[in-house]
Amino acid sequence: MNSPANRIGRTREQSVPSWPPHAHARPGAPNIVVVLMDDMGWSDPGCFGSEISTPHIDQLAAQGVRLVGPAFTLRFVPAREDLATPASWASPISTRAAIEAMPEGCIAVADAMGVSDAGIFGDILCARLAKKGVTALITDGAVRDVAGVNGTGLPVWCAGGAAPPSVASLTFVAWEQPIGCGGVAVFPGDIIVADADGAVLIPADMADAIADECVEQERLEAWIMVQVDAGQALPGLYPSNAEGRRPWPIEGRSDRWR
Numbered sequence: 001m002n003s004p005a006n007r008i009g010r011t012r013e014q015s016v017p018s019w020p021p022h023a024h025a026r027p028g029a030p031n032i033v034v035v036l037m038d039d040m041g042w043s044d045p046g047c048f049g050s051e052i053s054t055p056h057i058d059q060l061a062a063q064g065v066r067l068v069g070p071a072f073t074l075r076f077v078p079a080r081e082d083l084a085t086p087a088s089w090a091s092p093i094s095t096r097a098a099i100e101a102m103p104e105g106c107i108a109v110a111d112a113m114g115v116s117d118a119g120i121f122g123d124i125l126c127a128r129l130a131k132k133g134v135t136a137l138i139t140d141g142a143v144r145d146v147a148g149v150n151g152t153g154l155p156v157w158c159a160g161g162a163a164p165p166s167v168a169s170l171t172f173v174a175w176e177q178p179i180g181c182g183g184v185a186v187f188p189g190d191i192i193v194a195d196a197d198g199a200v201l202i203p204a205d206m207a208d209a210i211a212d213e214c215v216e217q218e219r220l221e222a223w224i225m226v227q228v229d230a231g232q233a234l235p236g237l238y239p240s241n242a243e244g245r246r247p248w249p250i251e252g253r254s255d256r257w258r
Helices: 055-063 086-090 095-100 123-131 146-151 204-229
Strands: 067-078 107-111 136-139 170-175 179-181 184-186 191-195 198-202
Touching: 067 095, 067 136, 067 179, 086 095, 095 123, 095 170, 107 179, 107 191, 123 146, 136 191, 198 204
Parallel strands: 067 107, 107 136
Antiparallel strands: 067 170, 067 191, 179 184, 191 198
C-alpha cells in the first residue's frame, strides 16, 4: 500500500520516492563513542606497513571503526607429545569445542604464550568464528593460512603468520579461564576495544565508569581540536589547565571540568 510519501506512479514524474529515516544519536552524544586505544607493542599486525597483509584491519583504519566486545578466553600451553596430536582436535577439550561455545558478539582472546612458529587458527576455524558472529580474534601467537584468514572477513590481531599447525608447538587446554595475552591479564567477560592501533582491555567491573570518563574526555578533546583549528597555541590548551579551558562553554562540561 502506498502512502502519500511513498507513491509509485505510472511515470517518474507521478512517483514520490520514500527513504527510511536516518538513525541519529541521542541529543548531546559525542560524535566518537569511545577512544581507549593504545599500542601493545605488537609490530606485526597491520596496518601502515606491516609485513603481514591485513586488509580487514586496513579497512577498519580507513573507516575509523573500533570493535568492542566481551572477552572469550582461550589458553594454550607448551606442546606435549601425548596431547598435541591431530586427534586432539576432535576431543571434548579442543579449539573446535571452544569455538562452538562462543556467543555472538564476543572477542576471542587466545593466550599462545607469544609462540609465533605455529598458527593457532587457520582459515577454516576463522571462517567458523565469522559465521558464528564472533567480533574478532586477538592473540599473542600466530595464525596460519593467512590469505584464507583474510578472506573470511574476520578481523584478526596477531603476532604473525606461520605455516605449521598449533600442535607443532602448543597444546590447547581450556577456555573461559583467566589467561595472559601480550603481557596482559585477561578474565572472561572483560571488555576488549580494538582498532588499527591495537587493542586494550577494560576490567568488566570498571567498564561503566571508564566509559563515562571517556565521553567527557572526548568532549574536551573535540573542543580542543576546534581551538587548534582556529590557531590557538598548545600551552595551557593541551594538556588543558583551568585557564586554557576557560573559553569552553559551561554546558559542554561535567563537574569534573567545571
